[in-house]
Ligand code: SF4
């Protein structure tokens with residue numbers, strides 16, 4: 001993904017994005033702001049500054065896209081940062097560093113290996129990502145707690161029929177990596193609600209990864225290879241349903257990932273069929289939920305749902321359908337929690353500051369539980385809440401909604 005100079009020129013240096021940027025808010029440094037990074041990208045692209053000199057500032061970006069939402073000038077920051085990251089990997093990272101990062105991404109995005117690694121690490125007593133791993137990835141310390149995966153990897157059926165009456169459409173469910181390995185209950189809830197809403201749900205085997213971590217870390221070729229597998233796996237289905245915000249955001253941008261290639265129109269057509277589970281269900285004729293949930297629930301806006309896909313209302317609407325559930329808003333909800341893919345592993349200091357803000361906002365809200373639409377955020381915020389002594393439960397919005405219906409017959 002090459003940086004298009006015209007995208008850089010759209011920035012009119014107004015600074016309206018600064019307060020939306022968690023790294024600028026944390027540091028007060030222009031070079032850690034969207035405007036500063038755009039300036040640095042331009043300087044590197046024009047050969048005035050080496051990519052190695054701007055690398056720390058590109059690396060420190062969370063890729064949260066808060067700036068893209070705030071920008072009145074339509075600067076496509078997602079495209080810019082992905083392009084800049086690809087340049088950094090090419091020009092400012094040693095072959096060994098590239099190899100380590102690729103190995104980490106390859107293992108984290110394979111649910112079988114991710115589960116195995118986590119069980120192995122926890123089995124020998126690690127409760128955090130080991131410091132040597134953080135050091136190999138270029139981070140000064142290790143801040144990420146290792147979650148306990150389920151004993152076995154959940155194996156879905158190939159097809160789940162619509163619950164009642166006529167089928168409204170045939171949809172495919174993306175299993176993903178962390179969501180599948182660590183939160184299979186989110187998939188089970190998704191299938192339950194989709195079938196209740198009249199969809200026939202297909203779970204194609206051998207779908208693989210969506211490529212989000214690859215494209216966000218500067219490896220678009222790897223992401224394209226993975227996307228091609230998805231094109232085949234989900235062929236012929238009306239919608240591709242995604243319940244992890246980061247995956248859905250990347251899959252909706254496949255058109256850009258393949259821009260200028262012979263597969264551009266295929267990629268574009270695929271992206272147009274991608275739906276976040278909440279946006280599909282918000283418009284679907286679900287029956288009235290039966291069981292109340294008399295709790296105060298705060299909804300966490302995952303960046304790649306809010307800023308990446310522009311989805312704000314759909315998850316809130318679904319939560320409001322649950323009888324007696326009180327939905328509360330979080331202060332600074334549009335600010336990243338610092339999870340950001342593997343950002344918390346690579347940039348622990350800034351990630352921890354962002355987490356502390358989120359944890360404090362949750363405490364202030366007085367919520368009994370949190371709804372989070374992205375597995376990375378769920379893990380990171382759960383860690384923050386645990387460490388702050390406020391370990392309230394965290395669930396995907398569809399899990400909470402599915403609990404409001406009787407179990408499947
Ligand atoms: S993507 Fe997020 S962290 Fe990066 S410049 Fe934009 S607002 Fe700041």
Ligand code: SF4
Nearest residue numbers: 011012014015017071
């Ligand atoms: S808001 Fe947009 S135009 Fe203004 S400084 Fe930020 S990126 Fe540039």
